Amino acid sequence: MSNPRPSLFATLLRAAADWAEARHGTPKGSRSERRSRYRQRLKDRAALADFFRGRCQDLGGQVDALQQLVAGLNVERDRLRQQIQIHHECMDDLGRRNAYLLGQCAASQHEAEHWKRFVEDERAREAEIARKLQLN
Numbered sequence: 001m002s003n004p005r006p007s008l009f010a011t012l013l014r015a016a017a018d019w020a021e022a023r024h025g026t027p028k029g030s031r032s033e034r035r036s037r038y039r040q041r042l043k044d045r046a047a048l049a050d051f052f053r054g055r056c057q058d059l060g061g062q063v064d065a066l067q068q069l070v071a072g073l074n075v076e077r078d079r080l081r082q083q084i085q086i087h088h089e090c091m092d093d094l095g096r097r098n099a100y101l102l103g104q105c106a107a108s109q110h111e112a113e114h115w116k117r118f119v120e121d122e123r124a125r126e127a128e129i130a131r132k133l134q135l136n
Helices: 008-023 030-135
Strands: none
Touching: 008 030
């Protein structure tokens, strides 16, 4: 995104080149050729100054865009960290519930085994009583 306005430095270089050209006119000898080359170098420097100023502005825009991208990524990272924390809390809660339910299952299984032995003992007694009654 280059700025159409030339830099002050470039404008001064061009003005010095134009002034030197107007003052000395067309080149007539080696001295005037040197002046002509000097004027051309001034114009070239002015063009380079404009070019680099435009590039700096372009790079500045890119830096701003990258900084905004980094800021957005930081926000996303923080959001993901919060989600991870929530998931860890949920997993811890599920672990506690699982341990509680395992304890309840063990207690229920123990009670079921007790009642199973009780029923087997009662059936054995009833069978013993029935056998004794048949023998009599």
